[in-house]
Amino acid sequence: MQSNTNTASPSAAAAEAQLKYTLQLADDALIIGHRLSEWCGHGPILEQDIALTNTALDHLGRARSLYQYAAELFNKLPSEAKNNFFTSIPMQQLIASGNNIGEDNLASLRDGWDYRNALLLEQPNTDWAYTIARSFFYDAFNYLSFKCLSDSPDAVIAAIAAKSLKEATYHLRWSKEWVIRLGDGTEESHMRMQKAVDDLWMYTGELLAPEKTARQNGVDGSALRQPWLDIITEVFSEANIAMPAGTWMQEGGRDGRHTEHLGYILAELQFMQRAYPGMQW
Amino acid sequence: MTVHSFQEHFDSLIDNDIAIEPKDWMPDDYRKTLIRQISQHAHSEIIGMLPEGNWITRAPSLRRKAVLLAKVQDEAGHGLYLYSAAETLGVSRDELYDQLHTGKAKYSSIFNYPTLTWADMGAIGWLVDGAAIMNQVPLCRTSYGPYARAMVRVCKEESFHQRQGFEIMLTLAKGTEVQKKMAQDAFNRWWWPSLMMFGPPDAESPHTEQSVRWRIKRLTNDELRQKFIDVTVEQAKVLGLDVPDKDLKWNEERGHYDFGAINWEEFKNVVKGNGPCNKQRLDTRRKAWEEGQWVRDAAQAHARKRKEKMAKAA
């Protein structure tokens, strides 16, 4: 799948690694943004429908910036590195044609095994509690990791992270308050919140998994684990939510091994570009 | 003051173009008519989120996706502004929702048509929002203060909606054969329902005269419809699309386009509930509201608990 051939120079390998990491950040943003956008028009109250859509727009905006940068990084790769980088037929055809790729090609033409988002983010909305739990885990991670990424030696990533940190700070405040509201609210809301947290817990480990490229950008997953846990623990205690007992963590998203849900997301997300290939919209 | 002098005072405010504010005395009919009109408008915004929301997850590019999402979100905002304006007349949003969910309240019949292709996002922005703007701009100077202020906000935000719709149409019209076909197909399906948005012909419109006097309506249905047709036909030429009306013809004498007969039988049926999506739209709204009940209750319960805790601590 990858072109880590003997001929690749160390700097070419580094460029590929940075591209993959950029795609990972972008895929996280797109997939959560897509999931949150599914709520638009179906929220529990008008005010929160609007609030959630604002957040979805933040994620989508970040996804776009990151895909644009990823496309730039990709287009600079030597052609032998390009040819085998992505697996889907339309992507390979596009690359073989010698054209540069753009943000929408990355979103619309890659299949699941080239998507690198965390499994957590593709989990379905299910109900308000699941949606809140999923966002809360991710927002806390973003808040911490964007702080680190703001100092990334990669100036583009650093700039995107600095802007995103402001957004993530607000997202975290919002999702945190909702965890508390639901956890502390009624018997039903407490039960639903606890269930959502328990069910999604096994997908949180992947966010903090130590990765070499992440570390080179300033994000040390193992160093962030404790601060992340501190945020979670503090909020759970205020929300009367019990810390999940499970310790098994489900991973695979970073390597393109996903849950069944991603395929359906992509089927919708990519429908137009697949049914009417190569057109401007 | 006697009721008579209240009425005189109210009439003089109306006649002098002075805004009526929530605490001013107003005739019951005025209040009722306003609540009906504002809430119908609010419901239309909320139901109107659904046909476009249908394409958010399938938008053909990330840019289009973000724009569409922002647009549908704006509609939620517009619904909110309008419900707020209605609330100043002494009705709660929950009551208004109840009227919508039980089928007692009406909303714009156009949203009972399906969105079948991406081009429908263009057609809705261009035609439906175009028609809505024509209806709404005069309402920025309507007699009831909170309604007028809500409409100013709505109209300010609405202007990007029509532009983004036209831009989608233009991109399709300049695109491949299949894209042109998609644009024409959407135009064919949305043209007539858009004309119906202005309501029945003046001769059959029961509320028009009184509403014009109260400035909760400033132009009649037929006047607005004609204005819309005259403007839109020219825009269709820019797009190179054919207006799906074989009787459409410029009338030199009137200085307007003559147009073919509108199928009012269809209109009446869609209003009555027989449109292709009436049931689906209402079911979706009801489901969202019912499934949100435990969330709203939880937030209330938490707020109450916290207040009690703080009172104890003090």
Next chain:
Amino acid sequence: MEKEINSKNEWPLWEVFIRSKAGLDHKHAGSLHASDAEMAIENARDVYTRRMEGVSIWVVESKNIHASDPGDSSSMYDPAADKIYRHPTFYNLPDEVKYM
């Protein structure tokens, strides 16, 4: 029956005031529903400042707003009408005096 739906389970209504830029007064922007003050501020941010309309937000629960009665307007505001000396244009100054 409608009264029963009314208000019982509804989140309270809040009035929103927004300062559009530093140096200006907060101005009434509209209203919204929220279960508590924090949420009201956040909702106000999401609803009324989507286009960068604000730098500061106040929210007040609508039931806590006390309004004057328009029926009293003659006693409330008319007395100010003959106190034109409160307005700067009441005073004649020679044209040579600038910037006052």
